[in-house]
Structures are given as structure tokens and as C-alpha cells.
Amino acid sequence: MKKVLSDVVTGQWRPVAAAGTLGALHQACEAAVPLLIGVIVDEAVATGDGTRLGLWIGLLGAVFLVLSNAFRFSLRAGELAAHRAEHDLRVRLARRVLAEGGVDRLSGELASIATGDAQRVGRVNAALPTAIAAVVGLLVGAVALLRVSTALGLLVLVAAPLMLGLAHLLGKPLERRSDAEQDRAAAASGVAADLVAGIRALKGIGAEAAAAARYRGTSAESAAAAVRAARSRAWLDGWMLAVTGVFLAVVALVGGRLAANGEITVGQLVAAVGLAQFLLWPLTIFSWVNGLLAQARASAARVGAVLDAPPAVPPGSHVPPAAVGDVALVDVVSGPLRGVSFSVSAGEFVGVVADDPAEASALLALLAREVDPESGAVLLDGVALSEVDGAVRRSALLVASHEADLFGGTVLENVLDGGEHVAEAVAAARVDDVARALPDGMGTAVSERGRSLSGGQRQRVALARALAAAAPVLVLHDPTTAVDAVTEVALADGVRRVRAGRTTVVVAASPALLAAADRVVHLSAGVVVAQGAHADLVTRPDYRSAVLG
Incomplete structure (x- = not known):
């Protein structure tokens, strides 16, 4: 599993690195927006200086131009890395299946692994740059909050690792159920492919009802596994959303009390509230990335099992002279x-x-x-x-x-x-x-x-x-x-x-x-x-x- 995932990432390290760098730039600019707005409130709006207001608004526009293009090209590079990785995995799977000795798996099951599982593993290359960007966004946001208030910055720096650990812990059931979901889906695909290939023979012996019953049972098991996986994903997203909401409410409450006590200015309060809202995205992304990685780990294990599977028939090594034909x-x-x-x-x-x-x-x-x-x-x-x-x-x-x-x-x-x-x-x-x-x-x-x-x-x-x-x-x-x-x-x-x-x-x-x-x-x-x-x-x-x- 780990080798499959590492191969997927290292095989596309250039677009992944580019996507991560551009994503980090996008998040740094996003974090700068509420800070600039706070500065505008304190140094331009409060003083009534139109020239300074215009300069700061121009700088804010430039930041928006950079962040929008950084996001655009980061997404493009991440998607490129994901699709290339999916393709490479499918090629590796095809080579393994077509190699001497073959693989002892149903054709429909192999098709499911080469499509659904390869896609889930490939999406790691889109998720990893997003996760890097989210971490950078969180750190920049925390540093910015430290500039506004030491208490707010420390609150974010302490709470963020705890939330990451919680996301990983909550994602474990999803990983197990995603594995079961893909396994049952592959089994259903394998049975369906075999039944379709042998439909004439089944009709010839009058076994349509038995074949339909077999597929109905396999399909029902696949559907139940999919529902369990979806329920786990919903619980993960729900819990992380609730925890994130509580965290942001605490940040806003602490910032409000600091402003009320005169420890920070109105502009700094605006910046703090804006940063708290900005932090919602990286914290939410951690939940999404963790869920995707949980599914990818399960799929990578299935892909690895095919790539490492022993030949269905052991390969020979004898090279005789030109064939006679006996x-x-x-x-x-x-x-x-x-x-x-x-x-x-x-x-x-x-x-x-x-x-x-x-x-x-x-x-x-x-x-x-x-x-x-x-x-x-x-x-x-x-x-x-x-x-x-x-x-x-x-x-x-x-x-x-x-x-x-x-x-x-x-x-x-x-x-x-x-x-x-x-x-x-x-x-x-x-x-x-x-x-x-x-x-x-x-x-x-x-x-x-x-x-x-x-x-x-x-x-x-x-x-x-x-x-x-x-x-x-x-x-x-x-x-x-x-x-x-x-x-x-x-x-x-x-x-x-x-x-x-x-x-x-x-x-x-x-x-x-x-x-x-x-x-x-x-x-x-x-x-x-x-x-x-x-x-x-x-x-x-x-x-x-x-x-x-």
C-alpha cells in the first residue's frame, strides 16, 4: 500500500510540487486579505485619507489577482498529476494482468480495480497539494493572528494539531469501510461480467433465474457496503464540521473580548474575525483530505495486491531452439x-x-x-x-x-x-x-x-x-x-x-x-x-x- 502511494506521488513530483507551491501562495494571499482590510480600516478609513485608501485598495486588488491565478494554476497542476497517476497505475495493472502467468482474479474485479481504485489512488496527487496549501494557510493565519494577538495565535497553533489528530482518528472507520465497499463493488462487477459473457450458455441450460439470484445477492452486499462507507464519510464530515465551528466560535469570542477590553484596535478586530473565517477553509480541507486519503489507502492496498500477486500459473524459463511443431x-x-x-x-x-x-x-x-x-x-x-x-x-x-x-x-x-x-x-x-x-x-x-x-x-x-x-x-x-x-x-x-x-x-x-x-x-x-x-x-x-x- 505505502509503495503504491509513494510511487504515485514521486512519479508526478513535478506537477505535485508546482501545485503545492502555487496552492501555498494562494493561501498566503488569502490570509493577507483580512490583514489588509484591517490595515485599511485603521490607517485609511479611520483617518479619512483618500490617497492612502486608494493605495491600499490597489494593493488589495493586486493580492486578489495573484491569489486567483495561483489557485487556477495550482488546481490545473494537481488535476494533471492526478490523471497522469491514474493512467500510469492502469498501465501497470494492465501489464501485470497481461504478463506471463496472469492473475487469478475475475475480469470484472480487475476492471473495477483498474478504474475505481486507480482513480481513488490517483486523487492523492490532487489532495496532497491541497493539504500542503491548507497547512501553509493555517500557519500563515496563525502567525497573522499572533501579530494581532498573542493569545489568538497560540490558540490556533495549539488547537490545529489536536484537530488534525482527531481527523485521522475519525477517518479510521471510513478507511475500513471504503476497503469493504470497493471489495464488494469489484466482486459485483466480476460476477456481472461473467454472467454477461456466458449469457447464451445460461439461457441454453435455463439457469437465468439462478444467475439473476446470484447477482442480486452480490449486488445487495455491494450496496450495503457502499451505504456503510457513505455513512462513515457523513459522520466524519459532520463531526469535523461541528468541531471546526466550535473552534472558530472560540476564536471569534476571544477576539471580541480583546477588542472590548481595548487590547486590539477595531481594524485588528476586523482582521481577527476575517482570519477566523478564513481558517474555516483549511480546517475543513483537513477533513476532506483525510477522508480521501482513507479511501486512497484502502484502494492502494487493493491495487498493490494485484501488482504483487503471484502468477496464476508459474512462468517457464526454458528457451528451446526454433519450434518444430510437435x-x-x-x-x-x-x-x-x-x-x-x-x-x-x-x-x-x-x-x-x-x-x-x-x-x-x-x-x-x-x-x-x-x-x-x-x-x-x-x-x-x-x-x-x-x-x-x-x-x-x-x-x-x-x-x-x-x-x-x-x-x-x-x-x-x-x-x-x-x-x-x-x-x-x-x-x-x-x-x-x-x-x-x-x-x-x-x-x-x-x-x-x-x-x-x-x-x-x-x-x-x-x-x-x-x-x-x-x-x-x-x-x-x-x-x-x-x-x-x-x-x-x-x-x-x-x-x-x-x-x-x-x-x-x-x-x-x-x-x-x-x-x-x-x-x-x-x-x-x-x-x-x-x-x-x-x-x-x-x-x-x-x-x-x-x-x-
């Missing part, structure tokens, strides 16, 4: 897979049919190394996948998920994201047909996640992107489910043609893709029950049922 599973046990063994030789095109979609998902997670097997091994060129260096593994073995998302940009830019073999990939995935149906062809803009395209168009662009990468080993998951039968046959031929000489594994139940494969592996009940050419396996009732329904 893939093998040896007695793999993972989730629904209960001892799967099969191999794919370099350059071979193999189809995999799984009776249970969960078996297909488990196989893809192993090949993408999102998880490691409970027992057994997944081998790449004879080396366990868990031992291969992450960068080498990702360049050698590409797993193209069925739920692949497109990025903002043009159709061509999305294919270019895959690699340099664009022309072959576009032709193989029939993206040229897609381009002809679009207003600007390959230059047509694609909206977020490709929602401006139909399901079939989106699927073909994603397939082209995967083919353009020309990875030594390519794993495709249901790449043709949203296209018609004629296009599916063309895509199967295109994939086989482009991938000639490279290892390709297609996890699907598409007869066209399986017919194009050199060999098909049939998984059922978590084990391999058959292997062979599609034309041979289709005579088996269980295989025929899985592929043809």
Missing part, C-alpha cells in the same frame, strides 16, 4: 479430462471432437496454458509447456478462441494485428467476400468488439487474423459456427491450404473441418475413445452422434 498430451488430468493422451506431429492437421463442451474448454485452457494439468504433461517439441519461456511459447503456439473479439479500427487493421501473411489469410478466411459487402471494403471501420459486423463476418475476420500469424502451431476452436454450409467448406479448404506444412489443431464438431483434417481425435467421458480419419470414424454411432447430431 504437440503431445500425456495422461493429462485436468477438470473433466481424466487421462487424455494423444499426439500431433509437426505439419499435421488434426481435428478434435469432444462430446462435452467442458472437455473442449479444458483442452483449450491447457494448450493456452491458462492452467497447468493436475497430473500428466502437455508437451511442445518434447518439452513440458509449463517449462517453456512465455514469449517463446506464445510465438510458437497460438490458441484462437471461439469468443475472439475484434478491435477498434478497420477490417484490414484487425487482420494485420495477426501478422504479415495478410493476403493468404484474407483469401483463406474469405474475408474478401466480407469486404465486398461493406461500404469501404477492407478499410471499413469496425466498432468495439466487432459489433458492427454480423456474426459470420466477425468470425471470418478473427479467423484471418489467426491465420495471418503463421504460428508453427495453431489451435482453432469452432471457427465456422456462424457461417453457412457452403462457406464452411470453403473455409475448411482455405485453412488446410494456408496451414500446409504447419501444425494445426481444430477443436470443433464441423463435418467440413473434420473432413479436411488428416486425423480426428474423439474425446468422450474425459478420455480418448477413438482416433482416425473422419470418413472412418463416422461409421461409429457415438462419433456420428457427436458430429451429425
Whole structure:
């Protein structure tokens, strides 16, 4: 937590220092205003000297000009430091999440931490200069009061540290409840993101009511935590406002008695009352800053937990020579897979049919190394996948998920994201047909996640992107489910043609893709029950049922 906060501040120390300096200048000028007014009352108004009155009023105007510009540029620098710090934190979080091994957190939870928590931590850079300005304002005000009256100055100097300690003490419950609030909000975001991603599957099994009930409960917990945090903030602000009000009343009362006893002049009384009113702002700011810091400390702890989290899967370090493309599973046990063994030789095109979609998902997670097997091994060129260096593994073995998302940009830019073999990939995935149906062809803009395209168009662009990468080993998951039968046959031929000489594994139940494969592996009940050419396996009732329904 402390390291995250210190990194946020030191990373933007220049704008923070500038904001603090300008804020301190603003507060010094603010404190000078009631003093100047007191001088005007004593030396100009009381004497009736118009020239002196004009000079003092001119000086007062100059002070107002300085304080207004100091406040303006202090706020600008503080906001700049806050937003830059938020951005830097989000970049660090993104790098950590995308690093080898990943982080074992729900995607919605990570999104909540990268938005809400990063913002709260970044706001420290806006609060810190304000706190510096408030301290300077308080000290200048106290010194000014000492000039007017020793008793008033000492009263402020003694009471201010006590009030700061009280603000810190009262802010402790807010810090605890802010942590709980963000934690529950992140959990609710994570559940919501997972439910939205799996809505089709939920509808398919009729689990909408159970899913809604789960989210309703999580959301209710999040709302209750937010209410508790808001109640703590309200209590903190209320108590600090009450204490501040009592303090200012005491200052005004003491000043009034001093003026009544003739110990200070009328102008000094005006200055004292003005300074007492001025002190309301720095004292109130202490409450605001303390509350913000309490929330920032809780959020910094959550951000730090992600940045320091161990990898979900331990990174490998072995760097083999150039990939050949041999893939093998040896007695793999993972989730629904209960001892799967099969191999794919370099350059071979193999189809995999799984009776249970969960078996297909488990196989893809192993090949993408999102998880490691409970027992057994997944081998790449004879080396366990868990031992291969992450960068080498990702360049050698590409797993193209069925739920692949497109990025903002043009159709061509999305294919270019895959690699340099664009022309072959576009032709193989029939993206040229897609381009002809679009207003600007390959230059047509694609909206977020490709929602401006139909399901079939989106699927073909994603397939082209995967083919353009020309990875030594390519794993495709249901790449043709949203296209018609004629296009599916063309895509199967295109994939086989482009991938000639490279290892390709297609996890699907598409007869066209399986017919194009050199060999098909049939998984059922978590084990391999058959292997062979599609034309041979289709005579088996269980295989025929899985592929043809």
C-alpha cells in the first residue's frame, strides 16, 4: 500500500510540487486579505485619507489577482498529476494482468480495480497539494493572528494539531469501510461480467433465474457496503464540521473580548474575525483530505495486491531452439479430462471432437496454458509447456478462441494485428467476400468488439487474423459456427491450404473441418475413445452422434 502511494506521488513530483507551491501562495494571499482590510480600516478609513485608501485598495486588488491565478494554476497542476497517476497505475495493472502467468482474479474485479481504485489512488496527487496549501494557510493565519494577538495565535497553533489528530482518528472507520465497499463493488462487477459473457450458455441450460439470484445477492452486499462507507464519510464530515465551528466560535469570542477590553484596535478586530473565517477553509480541507486519503489507502492496498500477486500459473524459463511443431498430451488430468493422451506431429492437421463442451474448454485452457494439468504433461517439441519461456511459447503456439473479439479500427487493421501473411489469410478466411459487402471494403471501420459486423463476418475476420500469424502451431476452436454450409467448406479448404506444412489443431464438431483434417481425435467421458480419419470414424454411432447430431 505505502509503495503504491509513494510511487504515485514521486512519479508526478513535478506537477505535485508546482501545485503545492502555487496552492501555498494562494493561501498566503488569502490570509493577507483580512490583514489588509484591517490595515485599511485603521490607517485609511479611520483617518479619512483618500490617497492612502486608494493605495491600499490597489494593493488589495493586486493580492486578489495573484491569489486567483495561483489557485487556477495550482488546481490545473494537481488535476494533471492526478490523471497522469491514474493512467500510469492502469498501465501497470494492465501489464501485470497481461504478463506471463496472469492473475487469478475475475475480469470484472480487475476492471473495477483498474478504474475505481486507480482513480481513488490517483486523487492523492490532487489532495496532497491541497493539504500542503491548507497547512501553509493555517500557519500563515496563525502567525497573522499572533501579530494581532498573542493569545489568538497560540490558540490556533495549539488547537490545529489536536484537530488534525482527531481527523485521522475519525477517518479510521471510513478507511475500513471504503476497503469493504470497493471489495464488494469489484466482486459485483466480476460476477456481472461473467454472467454477461456466458449469457447464451445460461439461457441454453435455463439457469437465468439462478444467475439473476446470484447477482442480486452480490449486488445487495455491494450496496450495503457502499451505504456503510457513505455513512462513515457523513459522520466524519459532520463531526469535523461541528468541531471546526466550535473552534472558530472560540476564536471569534476571544477576539471580541480583546477588542472590548481595548487590547486590539477595531481594524485588528476586523482582521481577527476575517482570519477566523478564513481558517474555516483549511480546517475543513483537513477533513476532506483525510477522508480521501482513507479511501486512497484502502484502494492502494487493493491495487498493490494485484501488482504483487503471484502468477496464476508459474512462468517457464526454458528457451528451446526454433519450434518444430510437435504437440503431445500425456495422461493429462485436468477438470473433466481424466487421462487424455494423444499426439500431433509437426505439419499435421488434426481435428478434435469432444462430446462435452467442458472437455473442449479444458483442452483449450491447457494448450493456452491458462492452467497447468493436475497430473500428466502437455508437451511442445518434447518439452513440458509449463517449462517453456512465455514469449517463446506464445510465438510458437497460438490458441484462437471461439469468443475472439475484434478491435477498434478497420477490417484490414484487425487482420494485420495477426501478422504479415495478410493476403493468404484474407483469401483463406474469405474475408474478401466480407469486404465486398461493406461500404469501404477492407478499410471499413469496425466498432468495439466487432459489433458492427454480423456474426459470420466477425468470425471470418478473427479467423484471418489467426491465420495471418503463421504460428508453427495453431489451435482453432469452432471457427465456422456462424457461417453457412457452403462457406464452411470453403473455409475448411482455405485453412488446410494456408496451414500446409504447419501444425494445426481444430477443436470443433464441423463435418467440413473434420473432413479436411488428416486425423480426428474423439474425446468422450474425459478420455480418448477413438482416433482416425473422419470418413472412418463416422461409421461409429457415438462419433456420428457427436458430429451429425
